[in-house]
Amino acid sequence: xxxxxSIAEFIAMxxxxxxxxxxxxxxxxxxxALAWHARFERRQxxxxxxxxxxxxxxxxxxxxxxxxxxxxxxxxxHDT
Amino acid sequence: MWAFINKLRSPKxxxxxxxxxxxxxxxxxxxxxxxxxxxxxxxxxxxxxxxxSFRIIYVHVPAAFLAQSxxxxxxxxxxxxxxxxxxxxxxAATVMAPLGAAMTxxxxxxxxxxxxxxxxxWWMWDARLTSMLILLFLYLGxxxxxGAFSSRDSGSRAASVLAMVGVINIPIIKYSVEWWxxxxxxxxxxxxxxxxxxxxxxxxxxxxxxxxxxxxxALTLMRTRNEILRRESNKRWVRELAQET
Numbered sequence: 001x002x003x004x005x006s007i008a009e010f011i012a013m014x015x016x017x018x019x020x021x022x023x024x025x026x027x028x029x030x031x032x033a034l035a036w037h038a039r040f041e042r043r044q045x046x047x048x049x050x051x052x053x054x055x056x057x058x059x060x061x062x063x064x065x066x067x068x069x070x071x072x073x074x075x076x077x078h079d080t
Numbered sequence: 081m082w083a084f085i086n087k088l089r090s091p092k093x094x095x096x097x098x099x100x101x102x103x104x105x106x107x108x109x110x111x112x113x114x115x116x117x118x119x120x121x122x123x124x125x126x127x128x129x130x131x132x133s134f135r136i137i138y139v140h141v142p143a144a145f146l147a148q149s150x151x152x153x154x155x156x157x158x159x160x161x162x163x164x165x166x167x168x169x170x171x172a173a174t175v176m177a178p179l180g181a182a183m184t185x186x187x188x189x190x191x192x193x194x195x196x197x198x199x200x201x202w203w204m205w206d207a208r209l210t211s212m213l214i215l216l217f218l219y220l221g222x223x224x225x226x227g228a229f230s231s232r233d234s235g236s237r238a239a240s241v242l243a244m245v246g247v248i249n250i251p252i253i254k255y256s257v258e259w260w261x262x263x264x265x266x267x268x269x270x271x272x273x274x275x276x277x278x279x280x281x282x283x284x285x286x287x288x289x290x291x292x293x294x295x296x297x298a299l300t301l302m303r304t305r306n307e308i309l310r311r312e313s314n315k316r317w318v319r320e321l322a323q324e325t
Binding site: 041 | 117121122131136178189197313321
């Protein structure tokens with residue numbers, strides 16, 4: 001059994017609406033904000049870790065190109 | 081026993097085990113907090129003296145419990161870090177501080193708001209209120225001190241020491257309502273004896289308290305994992321993790 005007879009009565013909180021709703025609002029806001037922040041933090045960390053891995057792999061490939069390029073040049077010089 | 085403690089030392093092991101525990105605590109927290117909110121706001125009977133303003137108790141008391149429990153947890157983690165040099169303990173202590181500060185703020189705010197219709201004042205230098213304000217400053221001090229050093233290890237040590245010293249404030253908060261009974265009412269829940277409320281009022285309160293504790297565990301697990309990723313980002317297992325996903 002509910003403690004209120006109507007939605008309007010529930011919202012009015014027997015004249016204590018500002019006190020009840022501000023306390024609950026601030027509390028639930030803090031909880032949701034903290035949970036959301038943790039999720040956001042995780043996504044950012046994972047993204048930056050992945051970006052770094054991609055960057056390093058790209059650099060490895062780039063480093064691989066000049067050596068083979070050099071050997072081609074060397075071979076080219078050898079031909080002429 | 082030592083094998084277990086050695087496992088605990090390893091952030092990699094903690095990262096794996098917390099991944100499995102975490103969803104249960106998030107689910108538990110969500111179910112309990114939603115149930116407690118609906119029950120406490122709409123179904124619990126109004127107080128015969130305070131009317132509906134008493135419903136603030138369902139956020140005020142769980143937040144105040146957490147504020148104190150988190151400080152004790154932080155001090156214990158600080159002790160574990162100082163004595164056994166367990167890095168994960170320091171990471172957990174790091175992420176607990178902002179949550180504890182938030183919960184202290186919530187309990188102070190909801191208490192002040194509740195005080196207006198009940199006591200006719202939002203603040204008084206009552207022992208309970210003052211010691212809770214000191215707790216907020218202790219949390220902010222721990223957070224600030226951790227960031228004040230150029231080396232992470234020095235910051236961690238300083239924050240651990242402040243948490244261990246500051247924990248003396250917790251019994252003061254707990255017994256303040258008995259030692260200096262001026263404004264704040266005594267404890268609603270006692271370990272011994274009956275709760276000073278009818279059943280249909282305290283059951284939703286118990287649900288909210290358990291929900292807040294689950295939230296504390298879930299958030300601490302999740303943010304400790306984040307802290308592990310941040311601090312161990314150059315370890316091979318973290319790099320392999322980033323390659324996989």
